[in-house]
Amino acid sequence: MASVLTDKHPCFSSEAQHQYARMHLPVAPQCNISCNYCSRKYDCVNESRPGVTSEVLSPAEAYAKFEKVKAAIPNLSVVGIAGPGDALADWNKTRETIELIKNTDPDVLFCLSTNGLLLPEYAPEIVELGVRHVTVTVNCTEPVIGAQIYGAVNYQGTRYTGAEGAEILLNNQQAGIRYLADHGVIVKVNIVMITMVNDRHIPTVVKKVKQLGASLTNIMPFLPAQGSVFSGLPQTNMHDVTAMRVACNVELKQMTHCRQCRADAIGLLSQDRNNEFRSCAATTLVEATESKPLPFANYYKVAVTSQAGKLVDLHFGQAEKFDIYQVNNNRYELVETRCLEKYCSGNEECDSEDKRREAIMTALSDCDAVLTMRIGYQAQKRLLKHGIMSVEYCYTVESGLYYAVEQLELKAAAV
Numbered sequence: 001m002a003s004v005l006t007d008k009h010p011c012f013s014s015e016a017q018h019q020y021a022r023m024h025l026p027v028a029p030q031c032n033i034s035c036n037y038c039s040r041k042y043d044c045v046n047e048s049r050p051g052v053t054s055e056v057l058s059p060a061e062a063y064a065k066f067e068k069v070k071a072a073i074p075n076l077s078v079v080g081i082a083g084p085g086d087a088l089a090d091w092n093k094t095r096e097t098i099e100l101i102k103n104t105d106p107d108v109l110f111c112l113s114t115n116g117l118l119l120p121e122y123a124p125e126i127v128e129l130g131v132r133h134v135t136v137t138v139n140c141t142e143p144v145i146g147a148q149i150y151g152a153v154n155y156q157g158t159r160y161t162g163a164e165g166a167e168i169l170l171n172n173q174q175a176g177i178r179y180l181a182d183h184g185v186i187v188k189v190n191i192v193m194i195t196m197v198n199d200r201h202i203p204t205v206v207k208k209v210k211q212l213g214a215s216l217t218n219i220m221p222f223l224p225a226q227g228s229v230f231s232g233l234p235q236t237n238m239h240d241v242t243a244m245r246v247a248c249n250v251e252l253k254q255m256t257h258c259r260q261c262r263a264d265a266i267g268l269l270s271q272d273r274n275n276e277f278r279s280c281a282a283t284t285l286v287e288a289t290e291s292k293p294l295p296f297a298n299y300y301k302v303a304v305t306s307q308a309g310k311l312v313d314l315h316f317g318q319a320e321k322f323d324i325y326q327v328n329n330n331r332y333e334l335v336e337t338r339c340l341e342k343y344c345s346g347n348e349e350c351d352s353e354d355k356r357r358e359a360i361m362t363a364l365s366d367c368d369a370v371l372t373m374r375i376g377y378q379a380q381k382r383l384l385k386h387g388i389m390s391v392e393y394c395y396t397v398e399s400g401l402y403y404a405v406e407q408l409e410l411k412a413a414a415v
């Protein structure tokens with residue numbers, strides 16, 4: 001039977017994702033390990049992926065932001081701490097933030113995300129604080145595989161590398177998951193699927209964490225992050241991720257609706273509103289939208305970022321081609337493919353970069369929406385100035401097109 005705790009948590013329950021909003025409070029910037037896929041140094045405003053945030057807050061600032069968001073989003077059910085580093089590496093700030101909110105709003109569900117290194121130390125306090133959802137990232141169970149994924153593990157004042165460091169991390173993760181599950185905490189395990197590194201080993205991880213008491217796993221595609229050791233590896237194909245989720249679902253419940261959110265995400269999973277609540281945000285995305293006439297004969301034109309045309313599996317900033325579809329709520333047709341330069345070249349400051357980005361906007365300006373796996377705030381804002389809505393989605397192109405139509409119609413109804 002589904003628990004009331006998971007029923008209201010949009011990340012732990014696919015039913016709750018459409019009804020309940022969550023907010024991530026970025027109060028924990030530090031980390032105690034180095035994952036080779038992680039980069040928190042590259043502060044690109046166009047990025048929308050884990051570890052990215054536009055601000056780091058003190059516990060008091062986080063509390064003030066919570067109050068503001070709660071007033072604006074009454075269906076806010078969950079407050080999570082997902083970095084931008086590790087919730088337990090900055091435990092004092094994490095705990096203080098939770099305590100401040102809990103004292104005034106005892107109904108909020110709290111969750112936190114961790115690599116698990118410090119779970120043996122803090123799991124009893126987590127339980128005592130009343131945190132009932134914890135996400136632990138477990139990418140392998142074998143130290144030799146861990147040695148390829150983790151550059152270093154800093155534990156109790158010593159820096160460990162290779163299989164030695166990985167072994168400490170993996171042992172602590174496993175002990176921590178068992179403790180939490182035995183004490184009534186719902187544990188979700190994130191697994192970053194990295195082709196040729198840990199992909200074949202994932203079913204073993206799922207089996208192990210199930211034995212330890214985890215309730216579900218979330219197999220996520222590896223996203224190459226500029227500035228990370230793995231920046232040159234290819235992004236994991238969504239087709240492979242989906243196949244792995246299906247195979248592992250036989251063993252344990254799988255999360256399939258993860259959006260790999262930013263550390264400051266706010267709102268429903270499908271509609272990140274973090275930009276409305278940034279301390280420096282002068283206008284909202286809605287305010288920035290220019291009106292655009294309704295499309296001819298109720299057909300919308302949607303530009304899709306897809307590697308092979310079947311799945312929405314490409315970041316907007318990485319796309320070099322856009323498939324242009326005409327679509328309404330029961331038909332769609334691919335009308336052309338436009339080859340353009342990449343939006344994100346990594347050369348943020350340069351003047352010609354701005355011109356190039358405007359040229360991309362002009363090339364897409366006849367479209368009503370861009371359907372993409374992920375898109376950053378500045379790129380969304382620029383698209384909206386051209387009257388183009390951005391829709392983040394992570395499954396087939398076909399279902400994504402209908403989802404985009406739904407979003408366009410909702411927007412039209414709200415005007």
Ligand SMILES: C[S@@+](CC[C@H](N)C(=O)[O-])C[C@H]1O[C@@H](n2cnc3c(N)ncnc32)[C@H](O)[C@@H]1O
Nearest residue numbers: 037050051083085086113114115137190222223
């Ligand atoms: C930024 S972390 C924050 C929580 C914590 N430090 C951890 O690693 O679990 C949130 C999630 O994003 C994942 N992640 C970070 N960088 C990633 C990347 N480049 N590709 C895919 N997943 C990534 C992490 O493994 C983790 O599951």
Ligand code: SF4
Nearest residue numbers: 031034035038085115
């Ligand atoms: S544990 Fe989390 S924050 Fe730390 S390096 Fe890994 S992904 Fe980044």
